[in-house]
Amino acid sequence: MNSNQESEPARMKNSTTVERKSDREMVVTRTFNAPARLVFEAWTKPELFMKWWVPRSIGVALRACEMDVRTGGKYRLVFGQDAAHQMEFFGRYIEVTPPSRIVWTNDEGEEGGPVTTVTFEEKDGQTRLVLSDLYPSKEALDASLASGSNLDAMPETLDQLDELLGSPASLGR
Amino acid sequence: MVQYQTARLDASFAALSDLTRRGVLEQLGRADASITELAVKFDMTLTGMKKHVGVLEQAGLVTTEKVGRVRTCRLGPRRLEEETAWIERYRQLWAARFDRLDDVVEELKQKDLRDKRSAR
Numbered sequence: 001m002n003s004n005q006e007s008e009p010a011r012m013k014n015s016t017t018v019e020r021k022s023d024r025e026m027v028v029t030r031t032f033n034a035p036a037r038l039v040f041e042a043w044t045k046p047e048l049f050m051k052w053w054v055p056r057s058i059g060v061a062l063r064a065c066e067m068d069v070r071t072g073g074k075y076r077l078v079f080g081q082d083a084a085h086q087m088e089f090f091g092r093y094i095e096v097t098p099p100s101r102i103v104w105t106n107d108e109g110e111e112g113g114p115v116t117t118v119t120f121e122e123k124d125g126q127t128r129l130v131l132s133d134l135y136p137s138k139e140a141l142d143a144s145l146a147s148g149s150n151l152d153a154m155p156e157t158l159d160q161l162d163e164l165l166g167s168p169a170s171l172g173r
Numbered sequence: 174m175v176q177y178q179t180a181r182l183d184a185s186f187a188a189l190s191d192l193t194r195r196g197v198l199e200q201l202g203r204a205d206a207s208i209t210e211l212a213v214k215f216d217m218t219l220t221g222m223k224k225h226v227g228v229l230e231q232a233g234l235v236t237t238e239k240v241g242r243v244r245t246c247r248l249g250p251r252r253l254e255e256e257t258a259w260i261e262r263y264r265q266l267w268a269a270r271f272d273r274l275d276d277v278v279e280e281l282k283q284k285d286l287r288d289k290r291s292a293r
Contacts, residue, residue: 039278042277052276
C-alpha cells in the first residue's frame with residue numbers, strides 16, 4: 001500500500017512549468033496521470049490536501065487546515081511551530097465547479113493578494129492542471145516574487161511536518 | 174529602496190518579455206558577441222538589434238563596450254540571476270507540491286482500481 005513512499009525510487013515525475021504570463025499573472029502547469037475527479041478530490045479533501053500542500057523542503061508545519069470547498073465557502077491554513085509563531089493564510093472560494101475548476105481569494109495580506117484559479121482538464125485519462133495567480137497590479141506581483149512568495153519566507157523547521165508527511169497513507173478511510 | 178528595486182524589476186521583466194531579447198541573453202550566456210554578429214544570428218537589421226540591446230542594457234542585463242568600430246555585448250553584472258532565481262524558487266515550490274500531489278493522486282487511483290476489481 002505504501003510502496004510509493006519516499007524511500008522508494010521515485011517514478012518519473014511529470015515536469016512543472018512556470019510562466020509569467022503577463023505583468024499581473026503567474027501560471028503554473030502540470031500534468032497528472034489520473035482522471036480529473038481524482039486530482040480534484042486530492043485538492044478538495046482537507047485530509048488529502050494536507051499531505052501535499054506543504055512540501056518537506058519548505059520546512060514548516062501545517063497546524064490547521066479548514067476548507068469549506070464550495071462556492072462562497074472559506075478556507076484557513078495555519079502554519080508554524082506553535083501559537084506564538086504562526087502564520088495564517090485564508091480566503092474565500094469564489095467558484096467551485098467539480099471536478100474542473102476552483103477559484104479562490106488570498107486575503108491574508110493587507111492588500112494586493114492574488115486571485116487563484118486552478119483548472120483540471122482531462123484528456124485520455126490524464127489531467128492537465130493549470131494554476132493561475134492573478135494579482136491586482138504588476139507591483140503586487142513583483143513584490144510577491146521579490147519576497148519569495150508566501151511560505152518561502154518562513155524559516156521555522158518542524159519535526160511535525162515529517163511526522164505528517166511520513167505517516168502511512170490513510171486513504172482507505 | 175523598494176521603489177528602486179521595483180523599477181529595476183519592471184525594466185527587467187519588460188526586457189525579458191521579448192523572444193528575441195531572451196534569445197540574445199541566451200546567446201550572450203554562451204559567448205560575447207558584437208551587435209553585428211547578433212543581428213546576423215537573429216536575422217535582423219543592425220538598427221533593430223541595436224534597439225533590443227539598448228533595452229537589455231537599460232535593464233542592466235547586458236553591458237556593451239565599443240572598441241574601434243565594433244560594439245561588443247556581454248551579459249550585465251546582474252545577468253538573469255535575480256529574476257530567474259525568484260521564478261525558479263516559485264517553480265520549485267510548486268514542483269515539490271505537485272510531486273507530492275502526484276503521489277496522493279496515484280494512491281487514489283490504485284484504491285479506485287482495487288474498488289473496481291472487488292466490485293466485479
